[in-house]
Amino acid sequence: MIDETKKLVINAGSRETRIALLEHGRLAELLIERQENPSLVGNVYRGRVDAVMPGMQAAFIDIGMDKNGFLYVSDIAGAEGTGDIEIEDGVPRAATRAKRAKQQPIETMLKKNQYVMVQVVKDQLGTKGPRLTNFITLPGRYAVLMPTVTSLGISRKIESEQERQRLKKILQRVRPPGVGIISRTVAEGRAEEDLENDVLYLARVWERAKDKFQTMKGAGLVREDLGPILRIVRDLFSADFEQLIIDDELQYERILSFLENMAPALTKRVKLYKHKRPIFDRMGIEFEIEKALRRQIQLKSGGYICIDQTEALIAIDVNTGRFTGKKQLEDTVFQTNMEAAEEIARQMRVRDMGGIIVIDFIDMERSANRRRLIQKLSEAVQSDRAKTTLSEVSELGMIEMTRKRVKHNLVKALSQPCPYCEGSGMVRSVTTMTFDAIRRLQSFFCGSKEHQVVLQVHADVARRLTNEDAHLLQAVAEHFDREIDVEAGPDFHIHDIRLLRARSRKEIEFE
Numbered sequence: 001m002i003d004e005t006k007k008l009v010i011n012a013g014s015r016e017t018r019i020a021l022l023e024h025g026r027l028a029e030l031l032i033e034r035q036e037n038p039s040l041v042g043n044v045y046r047g048r049v050d051a052v053m054p055g056m057q058a059a060f061i062d063i064g065m066d067k068n069g070f071l072y073v074s075d076i077a078g079a080e081g082t083g084d085i086e087i088e089d090g091v092p093r094a095a096t097r098a099k100r101a102k103q104q105p106i107e108t109m110l111k112k113n114q115y116v117m118v119q120v121v122k123d124q125l126g127t128k129g130p131r132l133t134n135f136i137t138l139p140g141r142y143a144v145l146m147p148t149v150t151s152l153g154i155s156r157k158i159e160s161e162q163e164r165q166r167l168k169k170i171l172q173r174v175r176p177p178g179v180g181i182i183s184r185t186v187a188e189g190r191a192e193e194d195l196e197n198d199v200l201y202l203a204r205v206w207e208r209a210k211d212k213f214q215t216m217k218g219a220g221l222v223r224e225d226l227g228p229i230l231r232i233v234r235d236l237f238s239a240d241f242e243q244l245i246i247d248d249e250l251q252y253e254r255i256l257s258f259l260e261n262m263a264p265a266l267t268k269r270v271k272l273y274k275h276k277r278p279i280f281d282r283m284g285i286e287f288e289i290e291k292a293l294r295r296q297i298q299l300k301s302g303g304y305i306c307i308d309q310t311e312a313l314i315a316i317d318v319n320t321g322r323f324t325g326k327k328q329l330e331d332t333v334f335q336t337n338m339e340a341a342e343e344i345a346r347q348m349r350v351r352d353m354g355g356i357i358v359i360d361f362i363d364m365e366r367s368a369n370r371r372r373l374i375q376k377l378s379e380a381v382q383s384d385r386a387k388t389t390l391s392e393v394s395e396l397g398m399i400e401m402t403r404k405r406v407k408h409n410l411v412k413a414l415s416q417p418c419p420y421c422e423g424s425g426m427v428r429s430v431t432t433m434t435f436d437a438i439r440r441l442q443s444f445f446c447g448s449k450e451h452q453v454v455l456q457v458h459a460d461v462a463r464r465l466t467n468e469d470a471h472l473l474q475a476v477a478e479h480f481d482r483e484i485d486v487e488a489g490p491d492f493h494i495h496d497i498r499l500l501r502a503r504s505r506k507e508i509e510f511e
Contacts, residue, residue, distance in 0.1 A: 005023050005024045006021070006023055006240060006241045007241065007242055007244070007245065008020070008021060008022075008241060008243070008244040009022060009245050009246075009279060009283055009285060010229060010232075010244070010245065010246040010251070011247055011278070011279050011280050012229065012246060012247060012248035015034060015035045016032065016033070016035070017032070017034075017228050018030065019229070019232050020285050021236070022283070022285075025284075026288065027350055028346060028349055029349050029350065029352075029385075030289065030292075030410060031232065032414070039228065040065075040120040040124075040130055041120050041121065041123055041225070042120065042139075043119065043120050043224050043225055044119045044136060044209055044221075044222040044223040045063040045117070045118050045120070045221055045222055046115055046116075046117060046213050046216055046218075046220055046221075046222050047061035047062060047071075047115065047117070047118040047132070048062040048113060048218070048219040049111060049113060049114045049116065050062045050068050051068075052107050052110050052111070053106075054105065054106065054107045057073040057106050058070060058071060058072045058073065058106065059106060061118055063118065063120075063132070063220070063221075064218070064219040064221065065129075065130070067124055067129040069120065069129050069130045070128065070129050070130070070131055071116075071133070073105070073109070075121075075132065075134055075135060076109055076110070076134045077134045077135050077148035077149065115219075117213050117222065119132065119134075119136050119137065120132060135149065136206075136209075138206060138209075139234065139235065140184075140198040140199070140202045140234075141198055141262045142184055142186060142187040142190055142194055142198045143171070143181050143182065143184060143187065143195055143198050143199055143202065144181065144182040144202075145179060145199065145202035145203065145205075145206060146179060146180035146181065147178075147179045147206045149179075150178060150180050151180040151182075152168060152171050152172065152180065152181055152182075153180070153181070153182035154183050155187070155188075157185045158187075160188075163188055167187055167188075170196075171183060171195070173196075174192070175199065176203045179203075181199060183195070186238045186263075208223075209222050209223045229246075229254070230254065233258060233262075234258075237263075237266065238266075239265070239266065241269065242269065243269050243270075243271060244266075244269060244271070245271045245273050246270070246271075246272060247272075247273040249272060252270065252272045288350070289410075289414075292347065292350045292410055292411075293415065295307060295308065297343060297347060298321075299321075301335060302320075303318070303320045303336040303340065305317065305319070305343060305344060305347075307347065309409075309411070312355075313355060313356040313358055314355065314357045314358070315358050316344055316359045316360065318337060318359070318361050318362055320333065320336050320362060330369070333362045334369045334372075334373075337361045337364065337373050338372070338373060340361065341373060341376045341377040341380055342376065342380050344359060344377070345377060345380030345381045346380075348388075348403060349383075349384050350410065351409050351410040351411060352409045352410055353403055353409055354403055354404060354405030355402065355403070355405075356401070356402055357402070357403060358398060358401075359377075359398065359399045359401065360398055361373065361399065373393055374392060374393050377390065377399065378390055386403050387403070388401060388402065388404075389402045420493060420494075428494060428495060430460045430461055431464075433457065433461045433494060434464045434465060434469055434472075438476060440497060441476050441484065441499075442476055442480075445482055448508075451482055451483065452485075452501075453483070453485070453499055454484075454485045454486075454499070454501075454505070455484055455485065455486050455487070456487045456488070456489035456496075456497070456498040456499070457486070457487075457488070457489060457492065457498075458489065458492040458493065458494045458495075459492070460494070461494070462488040462489075463488075473486065483502070
């Protein structure tokens with residue numbers, strides 16, 4: 001069934017690819033991949049064990065990249081206790097924490113300089129190297145082959161028990177010996193032949209990967225996953241999308257060729273964008289991206305939310321703003337919270353927030369309203385492909401969440417720390433820097449006999465020192481019997497203070 005609210009819009013540049021998922025005409029997800037920093041997720045490597053860390057039950061694996069990957073013991077196939085498997089973020093793992101705890105120690109499984117086949121499940125984030133798994137997964141259109149386990153699985157999004165049982169029987173018939181298979185959501189309603197062809201193709205891919213692993217020397221790439229465009233077509237584009245629009249003719253032809261083999265019925269929904277105006281600009285996506293970089297997001301009612309990211313967590317604050325409502329305060333607060341819940345769920349997807357998220361909703365007195373709010377937020381995050389967990393609303397209106405992600409969030413991907421405020425979001429005030437300059441002059445004159453100096457500061461500080469606070473500077477000059485000239489330094493940061501010898505104009509170092 002076609003969902004007329006869902007579209008994929010692709011802006012394919014030579015150095016950057018941007019893929020937007022639109023729902024109800026608004027940006028819901030955004031993938032950005034740049035040629036200079038391509039994603040490694042899904043790639044399979046021949047890795048060399050560089051170091052085993054018993055205290056962390058993990059190993060550092062050289063995969064031929066600048067930074068070693070990181071492999072936890074729970075992500076090693078064959079470890080004791082991993083017989084019962086579940087899929088987490090697309091990666092097979094021991095189903096329970098108790099089973100993971102029973103796994104044999106990593107130092108008995110891996111040795112330094114040993115070679116192992118690994119797959120990247122999370123790109124390098126900051127100083128952390130890529131996250132690896134030894135549970136290999138090879139995704140196709142309708143199924144995912146898991147050659148290191150023997151489990152059968154059906155996508156949780158397929159709700160019909162009758163369809164689940166039908167697919168399970170098909171998988172049992174088409175599964176090659178000794179491997180596991182999961183049916184993908186798009187397998188719902190497909191003929192057995194479709195799944196069988198998909199599985200046979202994936203089995204051939206696995207055989208080629210094994211052969212390359214055995215014959216290659218040293219650490220390096222065994223199998224590269226599809227590029228971002230074909231990967232999103234394979235993993236996301238399905239019959240419930242109204243349209244896929246792309247602005248590059250070569251990539252358009254590649255998508256059509258890919259779909260002819262994988263899902264020919266979808267080719268008629270792929271459109272080539274030919275207008276001169278940039279596609280993201282024409283469809284309002286650029287404006288949505290710009291909004292997603294702001295700290296404050298306005299709500300239609302007049303309320304707003306503020307999003308602040310710290311080292312440990314993301315804090316989201318909900319405010320009524322100029323919205324006063326037409327009835328009682330509780331109704332105003334409830335309406336603002338409900339609108340905020342929907343927008344927060346969307347912003348989490350657009351920005352790809354990850355880790356611990358704390359939402360400070362406006363406090364509500366009625367427990368029924370708190371229950372309706374948590375239900376609203378739960379429903380809003382259901383369309384999120386990332387795994388989320390949600391707590392109840394506390395008495396103070398707080399909700400704690402966790403959300404998994406595999407790449408940099410949007411703000412980090414498109415931004416860098418401000419060189420002016422050094423990422424703090426704050427700079428010292430003109431008043432603070434004025435008094436600081438006075439104190440530093442006093443300290444300098446206590447240890448120096450320099451008679452005539454030039455004080456260079458930011459233009460706003462210079463104006464302050466030569467106008468309303470000129471008497472402070474004069475008091476220092478008279479107390480130490482010195483001459484002080486003040487200048488606005490060229491292109492000075494508000495924090496910059498420089499001292500020069502008056503005659504030679506040479507800089508004087510001072511604390």
